[in-house]
Amino acid sequence: MKPISLKHHLRYSFLLLASLTLLPTTESQAQERKEEIRLEVTQKPLSQVFRQLEKSTDYKFMFSHDDVKGLQVTRKVQAGDIETVLKQLLEGLPLTYSIKGKFVYIVPKKGVPAAAEQSKKTVRGQVVDAAGNPLPGVSILVKGTKIGTATDLDGNYSLDMPAEGHTLLFSMIGMKNVEERVGKRTNVNVTMEENAKMMDEVVVTGYQQLKKNAFTGNATVVTKDQLLKTNNKNAIAALQAFEPSFRLKEANLWGSDPNNLPEFTIRGESSIGMNRGLDVESARRSQRTNLADNPNLPIFILDGFEVSVQKIYDMDINRIESMTILKDAAATALYGSRAANGVIVVTTVAPKPGELRVTYNFTGGMEFPDLSDYNLCNAEEMLQVERAAGLFTGDDPGEQILHDIRYNELMNEVRRGVETDWLAQPVRNVFNQTHSMNLSGGVESIRYSVDLNYNTHNGAMKDSYRDVYGVGLTLDYRYNEWLQVMNSVSYTVTRSENSPWGEFSRYTLLKPYYAPYDNDGNLLETLKSSNNIANPLYQVRSLGSYSGRTTLSDLTDNLMINLYFTKEFFFKGSFSVTRTDSNAETYVDPKDPSFASVSSKEKGTLQTTGSTSYTWNVNALFYYNKAIKKHFINATAGLNAQASKGTNTNILYKGFQLSNLHSPAYAADQPDKASVSESEDRLVGLLGAVNYSYDDIYLADFSFRMDGSSKFGRDDRFAPFWSVGLGINIHNYEFLRNNPIINTLRLRGTYGVTGNVSFPSYAAVSTYQTSDDWYTSTPANTLIALGNPALTWEKTGTWDFGITLEMFKRRLSIEANYYRKETTDQLSQLNIRTSSGFETFYTNAGTILNKGYEVKVNVVPYQDKDWTVALNFMMAANKNRITELGQDAAAYNQRVQDFYAGRGENADNEEYADLKFVPLTQYYVGASTTAIYAVPSLGIDPSTGKEMFRKRDGSVTHTWNSADIVVCGDKSPKAQGSFGINIGWKGFYLNTTFLYQWGGQDYNETLLSKVEEADIENSNVDRRVLTQRWQRPGDLAPYYDMKSDVETQPTSRFVQDNDYLSFSSLSIGYDFDQKLVSRLHLSSLGLRINANDLARWSTIREERGTSYPYAKNYSFTLSLGF
Missing domain, CATH: 2.60.40.1120 (Carboxypeptidase-like, regulatory domain)
Known part of the structure; x- marks a missing residue:
């Protein structure tokens, strides 16, 4: 079938909604005329006759059941208006009527006895x-x-x-x-009064809405108000405060970079993935904006459709109604092959009927770079370090004189006041602002909502930014009680650029006595007092280079049609189409010093990348909800299908004559043909689920999904995923019902199987690539990957058990969960004979086990009509272990050891040189995926100043050997979580959140690069160089002699405990008194102050944000309602 284009879909949606918009007008015109009503009933209860008239007319009948109890009628009205029908219907009965608008009031006649006659x-x-x-x-x-x-x-x-x-x-x-x-x-x-528990009463899974007290799955619901009071700029980061098993990975490289999309996990890492090579970029984890290859990311569902992390990251937080984190198989199994890492369901605010309402939110904030983790030498200390390292010591008197002259010149500069604060040069204190407006209203039959938002995020490094503009329109049409048609269109544009000042680490290396200006205040091309080091300030201000200048646009149209056959049985169909366009450029000025030795035709480069993608999603679901005496059934069955198609283009241009003329038209050469790639994949799933409860005591959930994916070969294209859950509400037993102490006591348990398909299609399907070389009259096709048609799905089986206890009128609530999550059939690379033309072949081998527990405690120690004081504490512990591996893991581990030993294909590659000094990831059965591998160290020998290593056989040596590498720590903590206090007094409130972790380790690269392996001759160093390095026999010091030329490779000396406590957020606000608000002709008025990343205390002292610094954020929000 020929696919419907986005353009045509939008056109059809618009025409449909335009026609629907006209319906109420046509209807109202018809109602201005007398309605012709026909009625024929025989011995029918009067209450049922009223309901029959409601369905055949637009009138609503208001009556007391006591007044009509036992009254039956037999009537035949050929044709008449509402009054004619009522007069004949009530003839001879002790009742009369009155009509007000579209409401008919049935009341007893005065003086006439009725079942319950009253005035x-x-x-x-x-x-x-x-x-x-x-x-x-x-x-x-x-x-x-x-x-x-x-x-x-x-x-x-x-x-x-x-x-x-x-x-x-x-x-x-x-x-x-x-x-x-x-x-x-x-x-x-x-x-x-607000019911803090109410939002928790309903769990939105994306396919179902379930009562939490009848649901056996494991889910955490976070409301819009909770998000805004925790982090009003980043909804993803805010989730850490409400779910202890959800945690953002530490961004030690990219800190607060606004263009760095966060990485996060739920309940640990369940997959190794395909990226195991000694790749520079992946080893340094410097891919800021590409999470496509991360096999451990949860998926996001926005209003029923899967979306990217970037869409949620750029989303206006004021549009969010709630976010629900689904963790176990009972909650996620309906997502089948996409659900192994958890699901986060985002629901947006729906339009409401009524007069036009306008809400406006303005947030203004300041961002301050946080450089407190840097402990670098000042100018005088730097000279002291250099002298202690022997840089001013000569081998003969003549050389010594030259060194003394150099030292005195530098000292004179220092005493003259030369003290360049290089850390302050590329950073700034910056103001950001967000504007968000919503206009909504309508009547019961048609509702509308318009959203407008503008968000500027200027980064802590100069000239870096991420600006987001968005507009959305939602129309919701309802006809009687059986039809609802809703269409939502949104368009978002994101413009971003990386800082032209480069990576922050460049400035941490510059010595403080280097001067960027001459005595007259003019910028120098090379730094004064340096060995002809290029002046970065001169480069930034005189060159026209820019990096990652990107424009991303997203156009989405969601169409939903609901048909209500009865109150219990209904159909929900939805279709979504999204077009995403991205264009990015990186330009290097031809005057850049890196082009000093090349010809003019190679000076200056322009790298352009462009992509266009289409995504289609279809849901067709039937629902049945029915209460039969003590039985309640909530059943769902239907179809889900999605497809995506994308094109990527990459072009490099060279040779630009002028800095400001950098369009492709001015390039002298395009050295290679444009690189163009296309991708397409499809997924279809048949699904069904039943949620059952008996007497609100005994609970059961069953779900099943059969997925089919185009990523797999012909042998295993379909796979089943399922779950089962049982629970019991002990508090609803008669002996505990209405107990004054125990309000809720629920036990539950679930098991299910979900999957993961985060790998490219060429792993399963042999793929050809069209070459840019021609063979006679046609281009050549090259087989780029040998597919495995028998490749199967990664599967994760999850056990989950939980208990919920609420006591003392729910002022104390405790929730505890235990889980065991095992992922089998890991994607693995099998080494094959090179005669096949390929070195590897993808297969399934490997198992990873995650198990742990979660605890949540909420306490309200004090509450009255004015005051509320609430405390919360959450903790999660996860143990990750590899239980089975394929042969590729052993081969990969051997390549790592060969690399450390100076053997292998990358041993002499300068790009990889610094990787020899840090632990590289390895994989062994019994260890975790986040283990730190190094050679065990007994410290520095006080008598010789040499390091003592413990070999695998237990002997001690001074020689480092890659064969002795073992697990020396684990980056995953033993426990992590949050705690905080929430205080409310009349219209004021105060919320705090602290994040913590303990029991994990990290490899302190600062001690390696800025202390022990510090390049004292050419760069600034950590102050610990002066106090913690061995100098003479008998010294108890943790680091080598300053004059040592030993190259330190991975050693347990630098593995340190990484326990921390972070003051993550503070929110103070006030909702103004309604009397004052009314005098201002407003419907609502509120002020809020937010502060994020206020302080951090850690057991490890290392530089954080080395490529982009961290920052503290302070903001205030004004909320108005009209």
Whole structure:
């Protein structure tokens, strides 16, 4: 079938919605005429007749069931308007009617006995929240009847009801229900309190909405309000405060770089993946924006469709209604082959009916670079280090004189005040701002919502930025109670650029007595007092180079159609199409010193990359929800299909004559043909799930999905994934029901199998590439990979057990979980005969086991009508272990050892030289995927100043040998989590979050590169060089002599405990009193101050953010509602 283009899909969606928009107008015109109603009933209960009329007309009937109880009618009305029908219908009955708008009120006749004859009265009032803000859309019902109404935009209501003896029930999602006995009052004002547990009561899995108290799966729900009070700039980072098993990886290279997409895991690493080579970029982990090859990332589901990490990263946080982290198989199995690493479901704010509402949020913030982890020498200390290292000591008197002259010249410069703060040169204190606006409204039948947002994120390094512009439109049409059509279109543009100042580590190496200016304040091309080192300030200010200048656009259209056959049985269909375009450029000025020795035709380069991708998603799902006495069934079955197709282009241009003329048209040469690649993959899944509960005590969940993927060969293209879960609500047993101490006691357990397909299709399918070389009259096709048609799916089997306990009116809640997650059939490279034309062949071999526990504790030690004090503590512990490996792991480990020993293909490659001094990842059965490999060290021998190593046989030697490398630590901590305190007083609130970890280790590369292996002659060093290096026999020192020429290779001396406590976030806010807000002609007004990454205490002292520094963030937010 020919695919429908994005252009045509958008056109059809627009026409459909335009026609739907006209429906209410046509309907209202028809209603201006008298409706012709026909009615014929025989011995039918009067209440059912009213419901029949509701379905055939636009009128709503309000009546008390007591008034019509036992009344049956037989009537035949050929044709008439509503009044004609009512007169004939109620003839001879002790009832009468009144019509107000589209509401028909059925009441007893005065003086005539009825089942429950009473007079009427009108009750009015206003409903507000605890801060005095009006609550629109609150449902108000006369308890025991069908009489009800809802509050308007200002929280006001008016309700005709029986005169006395009734109670009003006020209810709203997210708020605690309120019951008010009316008595003789005609004005009833109500204050509703927020129900902090309410959002947790429903778990949104993307395919289902389930009651949490009847769900056996493991999920964490985070609301919009919680996100905003934790990190109002980065929703992904905010999740760490609410789920201890979710943790961002430390970005020690890229720090606070706004263009660095975060890496994160849920419950540890479950896959090794395919990137095992000694690749420079992957070893240094410097790919800031490409997470495509990470086999351990969870997937994101946005309003039912899978999206990229980048889309969530750039998303306006004010659009988010909630984020749900799905962790075990019962919660994720419906995602089948994509769910092994967990699923994060994001739900956006839906449009609500009512008058036009406008909400506007402005956030202004300051970002300050955090350089507290750097401990570099000042100018005088640097000279002291150089002298101690013998740099000013000559071999003969003549040479010594020259060294003395050099030393005195430098010292004079230092005493003259030369003290260049190089760390401050490439960084800045910067102001950022975010604007977010939403306009929404409509009537019950058609609702609309418009979103506008603009976010500027200027980075801590000069001239780096990431700006996001977005607009969205949602139209929601509803016809009676059986049809809903909603279409949402969003367009987002992201513009970003890396800092032209280069990597921050460049400035950490420059000595403080190097001067970038001459005595007259002019920039120098080379640094004064240096050995002709290029002046980076001169380069940045005189060259037109730029790096990673990128424009990314995302156009998405989501169409949803819901058909409600009955209240219990309905269909939800959705279709989404997304087009993403990306264009990036990196330009190096022809005057750059790196081109000094090349011809003019090679001076200056322009690297351009472009990509276009289309993604289609289809969901067709049937739902059945039914309560039968004590049984409740929530069933889902349907189809999910998705496809993606992308094209990438890469072109290099050389030879530019002028700095400011750098378009491809001015290039002298294009040395190679454009590199063009295309990719396409498809996935289809049949799925079904049943959520069952009996008497709200016994719980069960069953789910199944059959996935088929184009990434696999013909032998194993389809695979089943499934889960089963059982639970029991002990608190609903009679002996614990309404217990004043124990409010909730739930036990649950689940098991299921999910999968992972994060690898390229050529691993399973032999793939040809068209060469840019021609053979006679046609281009040649080259087989680039030998596929394995029998390659199968990585599968993860997960056991999960949990207990939930809530006590003392839910002021104490404890949740504990234990899990065991085993991933089998790991993707592995098998060495084959080179006569085949290939060295490797992909197969399935290897198993990884993760097991651990999670604990969450929430306590409300004090609460009254004004004050709320809440404490929270969370902890997760995960143990990762490799239990089986393929033969490729042994071969890879051997290549690592050969590389350390100076053997192998990369041994003499200068790009790899610095990798010989740091631990490279290796894989052994019994160890974890994050283990640190080094040779065990007994420290520096006090008598000789040489290092003592322990060999595998237990003997001691002074010689480092790669054959003695063993596991000396693990980067994964034994425990991690968060804790905090939340305080509320009237309209004020204060929230804090601390993150912590303990029991993990790290390899302190700062001690290696800036202390023991410090290049004292050419770069600045850590101050510990002066105090912690061996100097003479008898010294107890952790590091070699300053004059030693030993090259230190991976040793346990630099493996240190990496325990830390981080003051992650602080939020202080105030929601203004409603009286003041009303005087300002507003519906809401709030102020909030956020601070992130305030402080960090760690057991390891190392430089963090070496390529891009970390930063502290402070912001204030103004929220207005009109």
